Ligand SMILES: C[C@](O)(CO)[C@H](O)COP(=O)(O)OP(=O)(O)OC[C@H]1O[C@@H](n2ccc(N)nc2=O)[C@H](O)[C@@H]1O
């Protein structure tokens with residue numbers, strides 16, 4: 001059996017530059033990953049089997065088209081390799097801006113590639129990822145990178161591994177498509193080399209749908225030792241980077257509210 005961690009993705013900055021004729025949006029984003037994630041276990045089997053366990057399993061109950069099974073089906077079409085039993089231990093909130101489903105799909109592709117001796121940088125693997133979703137190629141690469149296009153054109157950059165991070169999700173699921181639909185169409189300019197100087201252009205439309213995001217951001221920004229507080233992706237999860245582990249732990253002990261998912265972690269390499 002193989003175990004893969006599907007690390008949560010953060011958009012340290014997310015600039016929406018234009019709406020495209022195909023309905024997607026032209027982005028400039030700085031992808032980063034944190035140490036927490038879902039856990040995926042894969043083993044060869046007589047017949048395909050899939051089950052979801054863990055604290056957020058219920059949120060996916062009854063969904064036929066899980067991104068994990070879709071990724072496994074696409075892998076089999078391209079590379080063969082027979083049937084697998086897959087367990088997804090769901091720790092990340094669903095539809096929350098930290099790419100849980102995308103990370104799961106990418107982890108599935110990585111695990112199956114390992115089983116069947118496919119190189120992790122095989123372009124066919126990236127082609128599958130690209131068709132599964134805009135965030136899946138970034139999750140397949142799994143390291144700090146600048147993303148352009150709809151997020152699939154990736155250029156690795158030096159990250160800030162080890163930086164303490166606090167994540168807060170206020171328990172409201174937000175639809176990515178709806179947030180993009182509410183984008184005001186104004187281009188506020190390119191992403192600079194410094195993410196701290198950047199923005200998340202989806203914050204305003206996400207706050208229209210879930211005003212509690214404003215409360216989360218205020219709470220994070222008010223903590224001692226914060227160097228950056230921002231929403232990730234299309235929300236509603238927000239993150240804060242801290243100057244020390246102590247400051248992060250101290251903040252984590254203060255921000256808890258009923259219904260809020262609060263997790264202390266670090267940026268991954
Ligand atoms: C917001 C981000 O998470 C930032 O990394 C991604 O752009 C979204 O990635 P994702 O969830 O993998 O999104 P997809 O499954 O590809 O697309 C979901 C929906 O979001 C919108 N979408 C997504 C990506 C993009 N560049 N422009 C868009 O307009 C489209 O309406 C699309 O139908």
Ligand SMILES: Nc1ncnc2c1ncn2[C@@H]1O[C@H](COP(=O)(O)OP(=O)(O)OP(=O)(O)O)[C@@H](O)[C@H]1O
Nearest residue numbers: 066067094095096097098099100101102104135233
């Ligand atoms: N394994 C999975 N985990 C989570 N969601 C899944 C999964 N498979 C399918 N989905 C579907 O995908 C939708 C988006 O889920 P996901 O958690 O990836 O969103 P997100 O965190 O907002 O992602 P992003 O940051 O890429 O916008 C869910 O509402 C759910 O219906």
